[in-house]
Each structure stands twice: as structure tokens, then as C-alpha cells.
Amino acid sequence: MDANALAAANFELLRDNPYPGRGLVIGRSSVEDAWLMIYWIMGRSASSRNRRFVAAGTTLRTEPIDTRQMENPELLIYDAMLELPSIYLVSNGDQTRTIYDALLAGSSFDAALEKREREPDAPHYTPRISGMLDLQTFPGRITLSILKASKANPANTDRFTYRPGKLPRGFAMGLTTYRGDGNPLPSFSGDPLLLPCAGKAEAVLDTYWNALNADNRVAIAVKQISVQEGTSRLLVRNRFTSQ
Template identity: 30%
Template sequence: MELLPQALTGNSYPGRGVLWCRTVDGSALGAYFLTGRSAASQARTLHLTSDGELIVAPSQPGEHDHLRHYVAARQVGAQVVFGNGEQVSTVADRLVSGQAPLLALDGLDYEPDPPIFTPRLTVIAEGEGSGRAWFGAARHSVGDRAATNRLTLHVSDLAPGEGVLMTTYRTNEDGIATGAPFTEVTSTARNRTDLLDELWSALPPGLRIAAAVFAPGELSGADLRQKTR
């Protein structure tokens, strides 16, 4: 497995990302991060609302853009749902209605932003120390086929220092492409604070916007890091 910092520093533009990780102290934690190249992408903040949701919002009052502004994480009982778009609210609502995680992640589509067609990445993570999580990725085919490829990954029994990472983008010899389906990583982070430090320092300094680390069932206590403006 690749070290988490190396997996990120080796990717000059990871875009948005989700991480499920068990730190050295045994804590099972979720993380979400934002990087951006355009001025509009950079003009965003990540903050907790009074309702306990983690929101990606414009840094200045302005028109809502459903591809850039959305609920990034929502608590559903002892579970937390997090991801890179408006599908987070859809999946959370499905869980509230009683659907199982696999069904709640079904039927999602990639973002309508040609030519790259950004994947929609979603994680449902369980609380109470179980360490179980379900990843969902809605991806465009590498060819011309328009139908969505849907990947579901069930992760359990992570050992301390192990994690799973998904990013929307990766950099290759042809420029920016959609990210790998998933990457298994290792982390030396001892606790939540260390994990946020490790994640933040590995993001491209000129592109990073915000990052958050949180435990399922404790989203209101998320640790946040923002770019200084």
C-alpha cells in the first residue's frame, strides 16, 4: 500500500477527495477535502451549519452552483454520509427512509461537466467503532459510452494506519483524468489532529481550499482546515 502523503503529493491535481482511515490510536475517521484551479472553485468555504451538516458554500454571497456548492457530509444516526456533491443529501435521505447502504448508493450518476465528467464519490461510514464503510463511485466510461459505471466498495476491519482513498482527478502524461477507482493507503497519523495535518500538508499548496476530518456520529465536532485568504 502507498503512504497517504505520497498518494496525494504524487497527484498534482487531486480535485476533491474522500478518505476512510483508522489512525494509530484506533479511531475510525472520515475525511473530505477540496482543491481547485479556477477562481470560482477557489472561492469556496467548508463549514458546519447549526443543523450539524458540513457545507461547501461560496466564500462571498453569490449565486448557488449545484456542482460547486452542496452538503458535503450529513449525520444519519450513528452513520455519516460524505462526498463531493449534491448526491450526499440524496443518499442520506435514502438511509433515513430505511434503505440499506448498498441500495442507498445505487442509481447515482457522474457530474454533467464534459469533457472530463467528474465522478461522484460518496461514503457511508458506520459509527460506534465498527470501522465499516461503503464507498460508491459513479463514473463515466473511458470510452464514448454515456451509461454510468457504478462502483460499490465495502471496507471493514481496517488495521490501525490503514485507509482507503478516492479522488475525483489524477494527473497523467495527457493532463488531467478521472481518478483511480480507489487507492489503499497507509497513514502514520496517531489521531484525528495528526490525520488532518497529514492530509492538509500533502495537498498542492496553490490549489488546496479546505479539508475536514470527523468521526461517524460526531460530525458536529469535525476538525476543519481552510486556506487563508
């Protein structure tokens, strides 16, 4: 199967998945000299759906819509995207800040995540998924991580780090937290997914938003990052804005 067919097949798997949970995708635009960083959240419970994305400059964060209805804010409210010079971070939890602080102090992506575990939300033990785009090396380098409950003992964490090779324009690599719906929710398994990244940022946002299950999607964001200028802009779409 060639790259286009594989990316299309993986995208159909995403479209057919009623609950991939949170997801992150990093890829190169097919039409612009830019990287696109995509992040979305989904929710089944009232507390999970009681959120929206807020862009504050180049930072993306989750925010409660109604603070009176928020449960487990330590797992639901966090900075999802942060930046350092030529380095762009995305994750599904407050490990974004852990990575950011470690890099700022001269440490590394891997060392930062050694301090973190899968989420403590038994029985699901939601994986922590994280991504980094490093533009210090042209045209850019991706690092992806997933921290999952160990199959041998969920009290422990299995750690997987991926460093995909150079991506052609129009392709992306992604991770989700779950393989589908269930109780407990089945964790993502296997290697990161090769996915399409066709069109401008606005078109990519529409494509991925429309692929997510309409009953469970909550919010999506796309950060467009210029390769030449190193500047970025955030596009945000929220399903819920008030309750």
C-alpha cells in the same frame, strides 16, 4: 509489499499529484479509539476557489465566499458530510443528501446512488465519490463508491462499490476524483487507496493538508468519530476566507 509500505507509497502518490481534485478518506486513528473521516476540495478556476468549508454542528457543507463569482453552484455547493444514528456519510456532491434521504426512508446506500450519474461537466465528467461509515457493526464498516463516465460512452455511468475488510488502527481507505492535472482531467482509476491514518485528528488534518498541492488546495475537514460513544466533532481548515 506490507500494509505500512503500501500505505506510505500511496500517500507519496497523493503528495506528488498536482491535482487529485476532491478526495475522501475514512480510517481508524492509530492513537485513539476513533474513526476519522477526511474530505478536501481543490480548485483551478476562480469559481472553484471561491469556496470554503462551514461546519454546522455535525454537518459539513461548502459555501461560496463571494456569491457574485459563483458559477455552476449546483456542482460546487452541497452538504459534504451528514449523519444518521451510527451512520456517517461523506461525498463530493449533493449525492450526500440523496444517500441520507434514502437511508432515512429505509432504503440503501447502493439504491440511492443508482439514481445518480457522474457529474455533467463535460469534457471532464468528474466522478462522484461517496463514502459511508456504519458503526452498527463493531468496530465499524466502510462502503465506498465511485460513479464514472463510461469509457465506451461518456453519456453513460459506470458504477463501482467497494466494501473493504476490517481495517487495523492507523490505516484508511480513500478515493480521489482525478489521477492528476490535464485537460480533460483524467478520472481516478483502480481500487480505493490504502492510506495512513496516524495520530490524533489534528495531526491527520495537518498531514493531509500539507500533502495537497499548495497552489490548488482550497479546504480540508476531518471528522473524529468516537467508536464507544458514537459522538463526532469537526475540524475545518480553509485556504481562502475572503476575496
